[in-house]
Amino acid sequence: MHAPSSNRYTVVAILLHWAIAGLILFMIWLGWNMDDNEARFQLHKSIGIAILFLSVARVLWRWRNPPPPLPDDMTPWEKRLSHGVHVAFYALMIGLPLLGWLLVSTSSFQISTVLFGTVSWPHLPFTEGLKGGVVHDVTEFLHSKGAWVLIVLLGLHVAGAIKHEFAAEEGVFKRMIPGLFGRPHSPPPAQGYAIAFGGAVLLFAIIAAVPLMKSSPSAPASPGTTGTVPADEGNWAIDPAASEITFTGTYQKKPFSGTFGRWDASVLFDAEDLDSSAIEVEVYPGSASTGTKLYDDTIQGGEWFDTNSFPAVKVSLINIAASADGGYTAEASMLVKDQAINVPFDFNLTIEGDTATFDGRTTLSRKALNLGQQSDPGGDWVDDSVEVTVKGSATRKE
Known part of the structure; x- marks a missing residue:
């Protein structure tokens, strides 16, 4: 049974109504x-998703609580015009955020989405082979033109409300004014809270759980067993x-x-036999923490x-040699996404008894x-050079 008229x-x-109206403006x-x-772009995406789920709740609420009849x-x-504008509004309030979601998902830049800096939001699952293609271009066109249609409808909606409020006919604007002002009668009893808000929240929770289900595979049970040492x-x-292993850069x-x-690290080091010395390290980028969730998600x-x-x-320190300043030089042979690269690595090592302290750095x-070569090949956003620093201590094994 629906609520009485x-x-x-x-x-x-x-x-x-007013929450969505404010967010749209x-x-x-x-x-x-x-x-x-970048901050405003992320906020734009966050508010778009918020409008999407508020609109879902509003449609479900409208289904359980029909609006009052027109005068x-x-x-x-x-x-007919009023009804058509309302239908178009609902279509755009749900359609434009979905188009925006598809637009981001098919972009060649593949920028991560973090809602209000807190909740990781996935790309649409069926867009893997659509990045930067015709689908993206069409979606961008529809999203842009749809926004202008929304603005026109907003103008018609406001003009209609003002016209009916000041014309001789019964006004409709006062029906949407919260509080006591302009209220001739009490609102009807409401129903369907669980359906409207529970449905929207459940849908949101299911989608937001997708990034958690796609978390990186666990580290090997036995660290340091995949290299030459x-x-x-x-x-x-x-x-x-x-x-610790830290990194710094410029954004x-x-x-x-x-x-x-x-x-994980496995160390075979003898200052008297550097030719036989080697160090193996496996770093798990999924564990990177910058203090900004957007950066952490993007790294992955x-x-x-x-x-x-x-x-x-995977990193192997090879060709270790003593340097003139009392430290050491080495070659860091790295395997990143099955791509091998060698970079110089300088480090200092102090051994006192069975305890060693070390620090080193390299620039990648x-x-x-x-x-990040699809979205930022020229280093316009993130500088090409990133410095990696390692430091810590070790104990000699018996």
């Missing part, structure tokens, strides 16, 4: 003022609590830094480390490692 909307319908402004601004003194063509042949044990001319939370993405397909970066090129 009334000449006012329910309180929930009123709140949803802000989105119109944001769409014109977000070029080359009897409205002409038939006015009623098996774990049981190393003569030094790294203290993970006192050691939009602002520095950023992060830490890899998970990595397909055009960056692609952690779903390649959970580990994103281009050489094929990281």
